[in-house]
Amino acid sequence: MHRMGISIYPEHSTEKKDYDYMKLAAKYGFTRMFTCLLSVDEPKEIIMDKFTKFMEQAHELGFIVGVDTNPSVFLHLGATPYNLKPFYDMKVDIVRLDGHFSDREDIAITHNSYGIPIEFNASSNTALDLMIERGANRDNMVVCHNFYPQKYTGLGWNKFMEFTNKYKALGLTVGAFVSSNNENTFGPWPVFEGLATCEMHRGLPIDLQVRHLLATNKIDDILIGNAYATEDELKAISKVDKTRTTFKLELADSITSEEENIIYNYPHFGRGDASDYLVRSSMPRADYREVKIPYCKYDKEFFHRGDVVIVNDNLYHYRGELEIIEKDMPNDGKRNLVARIPKEELILLDILKPEHLFGFIKPE
Numbered sequence: 001m002h003r004m005g006i007s008i009y010p011e012h013s014t015e016k017k018d019y020d021y022m023k024l025a026a027k028y029g030f031t032r033m034f035t036c037l038l039s040v041d042e043p044k045e046i047i048m049d050k051f052t053k054f055m056e057q058a059h060e061l062g063f064i065v066g067v068d069t070n071p072s073v074f075l076h077l078g079a080t081p082y083n084l085k086p087f088y089d090m091k092v093d094i095v096r097l098d099g100h101f102s103d104r105e106d107i108a109i110t111h112n113s114y115g116i117p118i119e120f121n122a123s124s125n126t127a128l129d130l131m132i133e134r135g136a137n138r139d140n141m142v143v144c145h146n147f148y149p150q151k152y153t154g155l156g157w158n159k160f161m162e163f164t165n166k167y168k169a170l171g172l173t174v175g176a177f178v179s180s181n182n183e184n185t186f187g188p189w190p191v192f193e194g195l196a197t198c199e200m201h202r203g204l205p206i207d208l209q210v211r212h213l214l215a216t217n218k219i220d221d222i223l224i225g226n227a228y229a230t231e232d233e234l235k236a237i238s239k240v241d242k243t244r245t246t247f248k249l250e251l252a253d254s255i256t257s258e259e260e261n262i263i264y265n266y267p268h269f270g271r272g273d274a275s276d277y278l279v280r281s282s283m284p285r286a287d288y289r290e291v292k293i294p295y296c297k298y299d300k301e302f303f304h305r306g307d308v309v310i311v312n313d314n315l316y317h318y319r320g321e322l323e324i325i326e327k328d329m330p331n332d333g334k335r336n337l338v339a340r341i342p343k344e345e346l347i348l349l350d351i352l353k354p355e356h357l358f359g360f361i362k363p364e
Contacts, residue, residue, distance in 0.1 A: 002214065002242045003064075005032030005175075005223035007195070009188055010054055011040050013227070019057055021228045026061040028238035032175075033058055034144075034223050036068040037077075038098060039188035044077055048090060055091035066119055066144070067092050068188075070099030081105035081112075088114040095119065096144065103131070110137040119144050122167050122174055123155060123197065129170055143167045144175035147225035149191035154199030161216065168218045175221035178209035180229035187226050195225025204344060207236040208248075215245040215351050244357035245348055249308065249339040254296050259310050259338045262288075262322055264362045274354040278309075279324040281358075285311075288320025296336040302328045306346050309335035324349065 006025045008018050022033075035054070040047055051067075058065050067087070073079075077086040081101050096119035100106055110118050110131075120126055122143035132138050145163070148154040155163075160176075168174055179185075179194035179202060187195045194202045201209040206229065213219040224233075240246070249263070268281035293312045303309060307325040311318040315334040323335065326349070339360075341349060352358055 001220070003032045003221045004030045004210075004237055005034060005063075005221060006030055006229065007034040007036075007177075007187070007223060007225050007227055008054075009036060009039070009186065009227060010050060011042075012186055012188075017228070018054070022058060022061050022063065024231060025229075025234055026063070028234040030234065030238075031062055031064060032221055032223055033063040033065045034068070034096075034177075034225075035065060036188040037073045038068055038070060044086075047077065048086065051090045051092075055093075059091065064093045066094035066096050068096045068098050070097065071101060072099075081109040084109070084112045084114050084116055087116060092116065094142065097121065100126075103134075107131050107134055107136045110140045112140075115140065117142050119175075121146060122163055122176075123160075125163070125166075128167065128172070132170065138171065142173040142175070144221070144223075145177060145197040147177040147179070147187070147195040147197055148199070149187055149189055149193060149195055151193040151202065152199060154196055154202060157198060157200055160198050161218075164216065164218045173220045174218060175223060176213055176219050177223050177225035178206055178213070179203075180206060180224050180226050180233055182226075182228065182230045182233065185226035185228065197225075200347070205236070206233045207240055208345060208347075210237050210240050211246055212347055212351075214240070214242055215348050217356070241359065241361075244359050245352055246359050246361050247341050247345050247348055248361050250342055251339045252337050254336075255338045256293075256296075258288075258291065258293060259336065262310055262320060263308070263338065263360050266322070267357060268322060268359055269357045270352065270354045272355045275326075277325070277327055277329050279326060279349075279352065279354075279358075281322040282318075284320040284322060285318060286320075291320070293319050293336065295333060298331055298337045300331055300337075303331055303335070303337065304328055306341040306343070306349065307337055308339040308341065310338050312336045 079086045123146040176197040179196035270279040303325045311321040
């Protein structure tokens, strides 16, 4: 099950603005929240009072709240890896360790008497496998990637997947951050260039960031790192199909109603006997054995990566098959160009695997 989340930084805003944002996010089905104690510079008593009220408000709206901490935060609040009572008293749901204790203490904290899940940093090569082997409570461990305020410092995609695959193989829930493109957003630090986990996501439409993470089939929880996202962005995320990889399309002017029916009204999945040249969705063929799909002239000599084509009457045995071109392929008149995947959406095609479900987002 995928959970969508937001981030809130009370020390940089007002209670009313934060609560209004929580309500808006809850309206669109968001259920996770990230907040940070690393950047809070106030006496313990004030922190305990403010964050307890904050947690209560979040819980009333159905949020599960993770709080970013490190050994200095623990010391300031009077907590230790063996005693999480200050976090329990604040009603914290998840304690995230941005910094670590000793190996023994990191293991011990997963057995805390309050049953508070401990979230480890997924953007580092932490030996969680060895911790589990040495007795850490796997059932009380989750991981979440970092976000990166400074432009050009976010994780490269290959490194992101390397870390993600490592922790997913341990059976742990994995989270990651996407970034709002709203103006004047903020996070815990005075840097304002977005708060994504992966550098390639910075500046992309937020729903595409989410769809790309979901397409890995490895990311469970996705949180918006910066505050505040716009209502349109929250709405766009709420509409993302979390059951399959979905693409936006630029439809060809010549597309017919039958071809649109094939695009939008069939479940698509690439065949297991995959070609290097195209992704083949063969299911529509069964309904188009006797239904004509007239040839539509296309003047280009080649189809290119990201072109979406449908087999026409000139190859009637395969008529109705939808195909996504993966590498340049000659146009022999047997396929109609019906749409193109926009350039920025091709990152989804890069990771689409054979036999995995995919679909297309119908314009509203």
